Amino acid sequence: MADEKMTKLADPASAIASYLDDLLHTATDSALREEVTVEAPAPEPEPEPPAPTVVAEPAPPEPVTAEPEVEVRHAPEPKPAEQAPVARPDWSEAPFECLIFTVAGLQLAVPLILLGAIHRVEDDSEIRPIPGSPRWYMGMRPDRDQNLRVVDTAEWIMAGRVPENARDNYRFVIRLDNSEWGLACDDVAQSFTLRPDEVRWRSARSKRPWLAGTVIDHMCALIDVRTMADLLVRAEREQHLDLS
Template sequence: MPDEKLTRLSDPASAIASYLDDLLHTATDSALLEESVVEAPAPEASPQVDEPPVPEPVIEKAPAPETPEPERVTGPQTELQPAASEPPSRPDWSGAPFECLIFTVAGLQLAVPLILLGAIHRVEEEIRPIPGSPRWYMGIRPDRDQNLRVVDTAEWIMAGRVPENARDNYRFVIRLDNSEWGLACDDVAQSFTLKPDEVRWRTARSKRPWLAGTVIDHMCALIDVRTMADLLVRAEREHHLDLS
């Protein structure tokens, strides 16, 4: 549900700054929550007081009862699986330095790992809209190899805080890995190498599951591409979009 307070922001720069600040807090709060789980300090020892020795009572020890051996389980073991809606706290590509590409959407900087960037297409032809589709769904971009489902990225990630006429500035579509989904964006900037410790990784994904973390030095949000694509597929099914 759109944030009523931020919906009233008339200045696009203020809306973008507020949203970026919210993203940074989302990642930082998640990390701080993990760091706050520490061991409680041991209680201080009470001062010793010299007391006269107390004779120990003589207690006859009864023989310990025999403990039966546990039964052997011969049937197959059931392996617990994580909930399908809960993405991993760290993507599998985050363990070593990786190349990233920055792109901009309505003044907001986002980043995707190059290993999961399917392609970059120019918006040269009009994207075919789908009747009855939600605001975040721009439509289909015909292609000789594969039709691409194009997302209004600003509406998808900044609902309620999107600057007016943001869609008019879209010039590129970034395809997510080998999926049929593409994110519309204004511009594509430079690529760079990121070390894992340069990212404030999230440890919980209950809010904005697509946000893997934030790159503080570049003031941008790092996208978990596979989770983003999964969320779009789920949203497509929920809205029963006719994509034929």
């Protein structure tokens, strides 16, 4: 029985399902807390026992000296700083075209207005690896118009839960807007129109800032393209990568 349980935990499909559940939970958790607020009633205080009576002998009277009144002013307590909600992307205010692509069995969506290009990968030799680069960086894809820094998307967003040999299934590279970064993926699907009310938008992004929200009907995560590109640029700078 123990061996069977370990086999199930090690199954790539189970790892992907677990990650997707966690992804959707992260995106919807804050919204659900705003919709339903349950306050537990405060417990009634227990009556305190009566204080013991102490009889003291009267003290001799002392002369009373009038003291000047002193006005004490207390400084106002500072109000706690309120955390401003994360602003939704400007393209999310009206219906927009969206493209779904898959990475190691996980569905992701990107708005077409911020999709720079889609490149087909015919051969692994098209992407030139850079020695000493991190696992999430596949290498450089030379192009006539613009060289692309290709990201191993599974390693970038599913670190620690990447199925074995996931990189072998990459067949496309999606360029993020007009940046120099591209996301490697297994497959791309047809585009569709998405209304803003069909997305569970995130109000906070302390975790996975690139996740703008989730499209529940399609069971996929919606990528904030500009934030994703900014995070990749920051990672390149902080890790002192020579990717040129």
